[in-house]
Amino acid sequence: MASQGDNVVVSSVNLEKLLCMKGGKGEASYANNSQAQALHARAMLHHLLETLDRVRLTSSEVPFQVVDLGCSSGNNTISTIDVIIKHMIKRYESSGLEPPEFGAFFSDLPSNDFNTLFQLLPPSANYGGSMEECLAASGHRNYFAAAVPGSFYRRLFPSRSINVFHSSFCLHWLSQVPESVVDKRSRAYNRGRVYIHGAGEAVAEAYKQQFRKDLADFMRARSQEIKNGGSMFLACLGRTSVEPTDQGGAGLLFGTHYQDAWDDLVREGLITREKRDTFNIPVYAPSLQEFKEVVEANGSYTINKLEIFKGGSPLVVNHPDDAAEVGRALANSCRSVSGVLVDAHIGDRLSEELFLRVERRGTNHAKELVEKLQFYHIVASLSFA
């Protein structure tokens, strides 16, 4: 993994190799900074269960395969898989059918910290025993686990092999920073900014087109992999504004204090303007309409639900009145998701300086952050006939 980062231009190929949430179990790791996602997932649980209720039950002879796309490393993905499999077992049992064996695939980009994830997995139940014994073994996992490295914007599984796809808080990550946004000769060069939020029209168009292409690729790949009768549950950041340059919560996260911290580095002579301008966060929170257009254009899925709703703050703090804690939470939250890209772009030492400034600025604006930082999520429940 790059750590000096002096001249790493994050192209599509590099992004796939580089991008991951911060691994391990340290203070700024994703495992330690994903409680907000856990809370937001809990608020959407009924949508997930409704999606699972639509999955066609299969013969007990054939393994039932579940995938979490963009699993990252931490407990969230393990809880999700647990919920999905327990719910499916209940459905089999209440239909008087013998549950099949279950397989769970944890999938993410190759740099993901799969080691930490595997250490967090509960021990496997004894599959040498009967199925009843296995399902009754509490504190154990009743599925076969495997990791699948690769981008979800391409094929990851054999045709018609998967019963349930799940993906939470991932599809706003683009496959790449749109090329024109970091090309000095382009109208869409994002001069002075590190994110789409507050940028010009050409930048907005470049991000929007990238999102459309990426989601279309995702939908196409999954429509080949999902079994007839299978379902897919997707949740990602969304925005309520029609204007792509108003990215809502993501805009407040990456377009204000984070942006100011990059500007600090330039003002203090620690990096050049160009160095800042060639860094862009490859995140795009779509509107519901934008998301819907791509799913409809694909045409393979029945849309059971497609909604946007208020998810809450990405900052989980014990004492909202403690400005220092809020500042630290902001810096850790930004670092857990973008730290690896920042390290690659400006190196570890300057990355440390950047996040110190994010923390300071977050501390100075703690009240506003607590009041205003809200994420909206797009939730999609799709079935494949």
Ligand SMILES: C[S@@+](CC[C@H](N)C(=O)[O-])C[C@H]1O[C@@H](n2cnc3c(N)ncnc32)[C@H](O)[C@@H]1O
């Ligand atoms: C914010 S984390 C979400 C983790 C987890 N799903 C949760 O709910 O806590 C986003 C994850 O998406 C992954 N991701 C982003 N782009 C991806 C891609 N093209 N293919 C596969 N995974 C990707 C990242 O590596 C990261 O682990």
